[in-house]
Amino acid sequence: MKSVNILGLRVYPADIAGGITLDSNRGVEMSCVSEVKGGGLMQSAMVSVHRHNLHFTASHQHIYIYIYIDLNFLAASFYQKTEGRQSRSPSAIVIGGGFAGIAAAHALKNAAFQCVKWLGKFVSHGSLFFIPQVVLLESRDRIGGRVHTDYSFGFPVDMGAAWLHGVCNENPLASWIGRLGLPIYRTSGDNSVLYDHDLESYALFDGDGHQVPQDLVEKVGKANKLRYETNEDMSIAQAIKLVMERHSYLRQEGLANNVLQWYLCRMEGWFATDADNISLKNWDQEVLLPGGHGLMVRGYRPIINTLAKGLDIRLRHRVTKIVWGTKGVKVTAKIINFEPRLPDWKEEAIDGIGVRTENKIVLHFDKVFWPNVEFLGVVSSSAYGCSYFLNLHKATGNPVLVYMPAGRLAYDIEKMSDKDAAKFAFSQLKRILSDATEPIQYLVSHWGVDENSLGSYSYDAVGKPREYFERLRIPVDNLFFAGEATCNKYTGTVHGAFSTGLTAAEECRIRVLEKYGDPDSLEMFHPAMGEVAASISVPLLISRM
Numbered sequence: 001m002k003s004v005n006i007l008g009l010r011v012y013p014a015d016i017a018g019g020i021t022l023d024s025n026r027g028v029e030m031s032c033v034s035e036v037k038g039g040g041l042m043q044s045a046m047v048s049v050h051r052h053n054l055h056f057t058a059s060h061q062h063i064y065i066y067i068y069i070d071l072n073f074l075a076a077s078f079y080q081k082t083e084g085r086q087s088r089s090p091s092a093i094v095i096g097g098g099f100a101g102i103a104a105a106h107a108l109k110n111a112a113f114q115c116v117k118w119l120g121k122f123v124s125h126g127s128l129f130f131i132p133q134v135v136l137l138e139s140r141d142r143i144g145g146r147v148h149t150d151y152s153f154g155f156p157v158d159m160g161a162a163w164l165h166g167v168c169n170e171n172p173l174a175s176w177i178g179r180l181g182l183p184i185y186r187t188s189g190d191n192s193v194l195y196d197h198d199l200e201s202y203a204l205f206d207g208d209g210h211q212v213p214q215d216l217v218e219k220v221g222k223a224n225k226l227r228y229e230t231n232e233d234m235s236i237a238q239a240i241k242l243v244m245e246r247h248s249y250l251r252q253e254g255l256a257n258n259v260l261q262w263y264l265c266r267m268e269g270w271f272a273t274d275a276d277n278i279s280l281k282n283w284d285q286e287v288l289l290p291g292g293h294g295l296m297v298r299g300y301r302p303i304i305n306t307l308a309k310g311l312d313i314r315l316r317h318r319v320t321k322i323v324w325g326t327k328g329v330k331v332t333a334k335i336i337n338f339e340p341r342l343p344d345w346k347e348e349a350i351d352g353i354g355v356r357t358e359n360k361i362v363l364h365f366d367k368v369f370w371p372n373v374e375f376l377g378v379v380s381s382s383a384y385g386c387s388y389f390l391n392l393h394k395a396t397g398n399p400v401l402v403y404m405p406a407g408r409l410a411y412d413i414e415k416m417s418d419k420d421a422a423k424f425a426f427s428q429l430k431r432i433l434s435d436a437t438e439p440i441q442y443l444v445s446h447w448g449v450d451e452n453s454l455g456s457y458s459y460d461a462v463g464k465p466r467e468y469f470e471r472l473r474i475p476v477d478n479l480f481f482a483g484e485a486t487c488n489k490y491t492g493t494v495h496g497a498f499s500t501g502l503t504a505a506e507e508c509r510i511r512v513l514e515k516y517g518d519p520d521s522l523e524m525f526h527p528a529m530g531e532v533a534a535s536i537s538v539p540l541l542i543s544r545m
């Protein structure tokens with residue numbers, strides 16, 4: 001029996017048909033079909049690789065295809081070319097230049113470097129010949145994926161990921177952040193009621209612009225410590241309703257209820273979906289690293305740029321079709337339609353993982369007219385009606401507020417033009433600060449409708465086992481998968497995506513050696529993944545300690 005604490009809101013309990021044709025003259029050619037299936041957003045890819053036109057592998061005996069796709073599906077294949085030569089060199093194609101794809105390509109490229117060093121020492125003894133070439137194919141005209149730092153205001157603003165969840169040395173990204181000297185503004189410590197914020201520096205208002213007394217906010221946050229015992233999974237929304245029905249003294253009314261709805265709205269932001277979709281059983285099973293949550297003051301871009309340095313990246317290369325192996329394997333739409341088909345357990349995981357939307361509407365003002373707090377909120381009688389504004393001025397010194405709708409609200413706002421979306425965000429601000437001046441610039445993200453992401457990040461859907469995330473990661477024969485939705489521990493995060501990219505690259509490397517290399521040499525190739533950065537410990541630069 002699973003026990004769940006219920007406390008305020010901390011309730012404890014496209015198909016893309018994708019393809020590449022590697023052309024001997026041009027490199028890569030692609031076409032794509034993209035569609036959204038009702039009920040859930042699914043993606044997959046189909047890549048065709050034709051033996052005769054893999055130009056950059058022409059002199060190699062083994063071609064290693066490493067396919068990395070949108071909703072973080074990664075497929076890899078060995079392609080054997082036996083044209084006389086006995087030399088054996090794999091090549092790698094990474095599909096998708098998000099954090100996981102870039103991490104994988106970076107690690108594979110390092111593996112190549114290690115091999116060259118190793119070769120220098122052993123080739124004269126007739127040992128394994130192994131110089132992988134790595135090419136990364138990215139459908140957008142930029143790298144980063146759901147990490148996208150915009151500079152159009154003249155300073156960095158993250159339109160996707162902005163926080164480092166877990167400001168500590170165990171964070172897989174810590175060594176990179178430390179080494180690059182990137183400052184972090186910590187918005188919460190451990191076990192914060194609001195995930196990435198403490199109730200330390202904020203202002204909550206009711207719809208008429210009156211500030212909600214802080215003791216009420218804290219009281220509601222601490223209110224419902226009841227343990228709820230159930231074997232059955234249900235949604236967070238349903239669980240709260242049941243608890244309230246059974247324990248009338250817990251029922252929040254009037255303003256207290258609106259504050260409770262606001263907590264719920266923040267939880268919906270964390271999972272990018274409505275509370276009706278979030279699994280009571282599994283929502284708290286991800287690992288939250290210690291050290292609280294910190295904003296990347298200069299944005300995430302410097303890390304992705306550093307990891308991408310020296311990689312062969314082909315932008316605007318959308319993968320639409322994959323045929324792999326000596327006889328060819330097809331991966332087609334409906335989630336993933338592999339030939340041969342993926343095993344049922346894998347397809348079930350792809351189907352069962354939820355992905356919905358959180359967006360950002362960034363308002364740039366000529367001056368600051370709001371209170372000097374980390375965030376502003378508007379409470380309402382439903383989570384849908386609540387608002388959350390992150391005050392970037394506190395962390396960065398720039399006069400910027402970021403309005404972040406999630407779930408159904410984000411979905412509805414995505415139907416508006418950018419201008420109307422910005423107007424809507426501003427109208428929410430006007431409700432609480434009547435003397436607010438119009439923004440001078442705005443930016444609007446569209447993660448839900450963007451065919452390259454079709455959602456913001458994955459969540460635990462009601463009735464689906466948590467191990468789906470791990471199932472999604474597990475390789476099938478020589479097909480490999482990576483990305484945030486394959487990360488059981490750190491689902492939905494940048495560091496989670498990053499770590500699965502490294503893992504997938506390492507598994508690919510080992511597979512190449514097992515299949516085509518000298519197994520005894522595995523140790524000699526060791527390395528590469530995480531390499532230098534991981535071994536250097538540089539203290540993180542954290543403000544608001």
Ligand SMILES: Cc1cc2nc3c(=O)[nH]c(=O)nc-3n(C[C@H](O)[C@H](O)[C@H](O)COP(=O)(O)OP(=O)(O)OC[C@H]3O[C@@H](n4cnc5c(N)ncnc54)[C@H](O)[C@@H]3O)c2cc1C
Pocket residue numbers: 016018019045068069070071072095096097098099100101137138139140143144145146147159160161162163164165317318319320358359360445447452453455456457482483484485491492493494495497
């Ligand atoms: C609004 C928002 C806020 C977030 N906030 C945070 C946060 O504060 N902290 C945090 O840790 N995480 C946050 N996240 C989550 C984080 O951004 C993601 O978990 C992470 O960036 C995912 O990386 P990925 O490599 O798995 O996938 P992606 O970044 O989506 O990478 C996939 C790549 O594949 C490309 N691609 C797709 N289809 C094809 C194709 N057919 N052919 C070729 N290329 C293709 C895409 O363009 C993309 O570049 C946030 C996300 C969003 C949207």
Ligand SMILES: NCCCNCCCNCCCN
Pocket residue numbers: 163196269270271286358404457458459490491492493
């Ligand atoms: N406070 C604003 C919310 C910002 N959303 C970031 C959520 C990132 N991923 C959460 C992972 C949940 N599994």
